[in-house]
Amino acid sequence: MASLRPLDDRVVLKVLDADEKTAGGILLPDSAQEKPQRGKVTAVGEGKLGSNGKRLKLDVKKGDIVLFGKYAGSDVKVAGDDLKILRESEILAKVEG
Secondary structure, three states: OOOOOOOOOOOEEEEEEOOOOOOOOEEHHHOOOOOOEEEEEEEEEOOEEEEOOOOOOOOOOOOEEEEEEOOOOEEEEOOOOEEEEEHHHHEEEEEEO
């Protein structure tokens, strides 16, 4: 399997599937499912280069589950996996607990 190494402040996410059921247990057809907005971080870049020449550390790390904007980043497919490459600033939140 090929791996991706993001540059600067970019992050690679494995897109997590959208819910196929509602809270009440009703199965949703593919056309009614929302576009996934959750992902698992699979790789992070070294950080953006600051004005002092030092790398700024990213707030996310490999294995974190994050939420991102509906149209954020670029979609890529590697070895059959749906991945998304985006800047750390496009990540809205980390899912904790």
